[in-house]
Amino acid sequence: MLSVVIVLLLGLGYAFWPRAVLVDTGLVQRGPMRVTIDEEAKTRVRDAYVVSAPVAGRLLRVSVEPGDTVQQGQSTIARMLPVNPPALDIRSREEGKALVSSAEASLWMAQAELDKSLADRDLAAEALRRARSLRSEGLLSQASLDEAQRNYSAADAALRGARSAISQREAELATARARLISFSNSLVAGADEATGDAAQTIPINAPVTGQVLRVMQESETIVPAGTPLIEVGDITNDLEILVELLSTDAVRVSPGDRVSIVKWGGEEEINGVVERVEPWGFTKYSALGVEEQRVNALIQFTDPVERRAGLGHGYRVEVRIVVWETGDALIVPSSALFREADSWSVFVVEGGRVRRVPVEAGHNNGLQAEILEGLVEGQQVVLYPAPSLEDGRRVARRSVR
Secondary structure (H helix, E strand, C coil): CHHHHHHHHHHHHHHHCCCCEEEEEEECEEEEEEEEEEEEEEEEECCCEEEECCCCEEECCCCCCCCCEECCCCCEEEEEEECCCCCCCHHHHHHHHHHHHHHHHHHHHHHHHHHHHHHHHHHHHHHHHHHHHHHHCCCCCHHHHHHHHHHHHHHHHHHHHHHHHHHHHHHHHHHHHHCCCCHHHHHHHCCCHHHCCCCCCEEEECCCCEEEEEECCCCCEEECCCCEEEEEECCCCCEEEEEEEEHHHHCCCCCCCEEEEECCCCCCCEEEEEEEEEEEEEEEECCCCCEEEEEEEEEEECCCHHHHCCCCCCCEEEEEEEEEEEEEEEEEEHHHCEEECCEEEEEEEECCEEEEEEEEEEEECCCEEEEEECCCCCCEEEECCCCCCCCCCEEEECCCC
16 A cells, blocks of 8 residues: 555655656857848839830831840831821812912913013013114113113013012912822822831931830831830940838948849849938828838949849849948847846746746847857757746757757
């Protein structure tokens, strides 16, 4: 009976004996550390040129395609024709015919007036010749000679006026005939214009050496002046990165900060540098509908072009802007830190038990924290300490199988 009681007491003692708490541990060590601001971004051509229609007219089918290389002022990227006249209705056509008939009649009248002026000038010239001959013989007065001279000058001026009237009437006739040009007539006259070989074709040349980024209007159509047609830019030498930073992060970023470009599609990281942080912020809503203040920052590539081969305009990348870094810091995993009042503390594992140690923390990048005071290299600390963990509690390292 006594043996049974002893066994029960031993069993109860074992059951209620404090057991070691299983914890994850990390190591305090020295090494390089950096703090970065990570954001999604996109590439863009700094100076992208949108080529627009210079005049209203008919755009011929665009033959260039996105990715084609063009030369400034030499490569023709589009061709246009002057806008076609509107089709004439019956009333407009009849009015035009009447104007042509009126202009033809005016031209005939002007021609008749010219013939009359020629005859009057010839008669006045003969009268002036006779007057000069009689005056030289003393048979005619000076006043009569002057009268003959005036008549000749008046007849000559009338002749010049008649010739000018002929030119005016011819121009009026051409204008009247032009009113009869309709849409169908222009198509017949320009049957070869569809191929862009007509003399009236307006060439549109590339404004910059680079590549065609996109074609906004490919098919042949009628466009008003100013319609965007093609976008051209230099992807090779003029590519940059635009990142929208939270305004609270933007104040920590300065021009010249080093940048790592990752997850862009290549196997290696690409290096860059912050060129400019814009001073103007704007409101943007996140995917969860949260209102955020964002600020644009521009990043320039510092690696050779060959390292980013394949990147184009509007591609997605991820950037890590380095706002602080050092080559020798005392580092502890960020998950080991916990707040106690207004200070940071950690649990240090010593002899199978934990000891709470207040620490002074410096920079923190979310994974690692810089320790300025309180720990030494090589110590073991508890990761993710539970609220129930107390100073002096026995612990054991958790093993993952």
